[in-house]
Amino acid sequence: MARVTIDGKTIDVPEGTTILNAARMIGGEIVPPAMCYYSKLKTSGGYCRTCMVKVSKGSEKDPRPMPKLVASCRTTVMDGMVVQNITSPEVLEARAGVVEFLLINHPLDCPICDQAGECHLQDLGYENGKMNTRYEFKRREFEKIDIGDKIKLHVTRCILCYRCVQVAEQLCDGRVHGVLNRGDHAEISTYIQNAIDNEMSGNMIDVCPVGALTDRTFRFKSRVWFTKPVEAHRNCDKCSGKVRLWYKGEEVLRVTARKDKYGEVEDWICNSCRYDHKKTSDWVIDGASHVDKHSVISANHYENLLKLTQDTKNKLKQFEGKYVSRGEGALNPNNK
Ligand code: SF4
Numbered sequence: 001m002a003r004v005t006i007d008g009k010t011i012d013v014p015e016g017t018t019i020l021n022a023a024r025m026i027g028g029e030i031v032p033p034a035m036c037y038y039s040k041l042k043t044s045g046g047y048c049r050t051c052m053v054k055v056s057k058g059s060e061k062d063p064r065p066m067p068k069l070v071a072s073c074r075t076t077v078m079d080g081m082v083v084q085n086i087t088s089p090e091v092l093e094a095r096a097g098v099v100e101f102l103l104i105n106h107p108l109d110c111p112i113c114d115q116a117g118e119c120h121l122q123d124l125g126y127e128n129g130k131m132n133t134r135y136e137f138k139r140r141e142f143e144k145i146d147i148g149d150k151i152k153l154h155v156t157r158c159i160l161c162y163r164c165v166q167v168a169e170q171l172c173d174g175r176v177h178g179v180l181n182r183g184d185h186a187e188i189s190t191y192i193q194n195a196i197d198n199e200m201s202g203n204m205i206d207v208c209p210v211g212a213l214t215d216r217t218f219r220f221k222s223r224v225w226f227t228k229p230v231e232a233h234r235n236c237d238k239c240s241g242k243v244r245l246w247y248k249g250e251e252v253l254r255v256t257a258r259k260d261k262y263g264e265v266e267d268w269i270c271n272s273c274r275y276d277h278k279k280t281s282d283w284v285i286d287g288a289s290h291v292d293k294h295s296v297i298s299a300n301h302y303e304n305l306l307k308l309t310q311d312t313k314n315k316l317k318q319f320e321g322k323y324v325s326r327g328e329g330a331l332n333p334n335n336k
């Protein structure tokens with residue numbers, strides 16, 4: 001075991017644990033944001049630098065601080081290590097710089113983007129960004145591309161986190177897309193157009209932290225915060241069959257995988273569950289989804305409303321008792 005202290009909180013973790021995962025074991029606001037790391041995808045992380053932290057003490061044996069900020073998703077803890085995340089002004093300043101970089105080419109089209117409300121870059125910008133950018137040059141622009149009949153790719157919104165490439169490599173039979181070119185010419189390959197005809201390809205939409213890959217069957221149907229997420233399952237021979245249904249009224253507008261509090265998919269789902277089963281009768285409903293993340297989706301979440309209804313019912317019962325015992329007219333303020 002290795003003992004690590006992150007922002008003053010100490011925990012013992014197994015050898016080989018990364019700083020990011022140690023922080024997740026502690027939980028709360030000290031957990032660094034992660035735009036490219038994904039616990040369910042091997043080799044993810046190391047691309048975006050949003051998870052940077054300061055190692056102010058390397059280890060018990062060698063207490064020297066690390067000379068530069070490090071990517072917490074790629075740096076393993078050492079026994080006695082001391083790490084600063086939100087307690088380090090240097091980290092916060094660097095993270096604001098990363099947000100500025102990520103937003104150089106990313107359009108601010110949130111008002112028309114389907115990812116709005118569940119976009120990790122939106123959250124990151126809100127929590128760590130600055131009001132202005134210093135970038136004055138022409139932004140990169142790309143045409144929108146249809147990847148098969150179910151997925152739309154906006155390369156302009158892509159932040160090159162490589163998660164979709166890892167989904168293609170690790171879940172689909174044979175990867176047919178990737179990142180072409182390097183530096184500011186890097187882009188998700190347009191071979192993707194011919195590509196995504198695979199039973200697990202829809203998972204790319206779920207792992208994309210921004211609105212670069214969106215579900216064509218859901219595009220422009222509703223803002224996500226007007227939909228009601230519900231956990232459901234069915235027997236499926238291709239995947240776990242555990243999904244989240246997003247209702248508007250009686251209609252299921254989309255089906256996604258369930259996500260944990262870090263916005264990561266809990267169990268991958270197949271395209272048949274995602275696209276071909278959009279009737280309530282196709283599913284066994286498990287109950288209201290719990291949306292952990294602080295987001296507009298959880299802000300007005302009806303899970304709270306259900307609780308409120310129960311509370312209100314109890315209060316109404318008490319009130320009814322009083323009302324009946326005091327007789328008709330008890331509500332009239334003139335009847336003291
Ligand atoms: S399309 Fe989305 S998931 Fe793929 S690299 Fe770009 S941002 Fe990441």
Ligand code: FES
Nearest residue numbers: 037046048049073
């Ligand atoms: S999450 Fe660590 S570098 Fe992207």
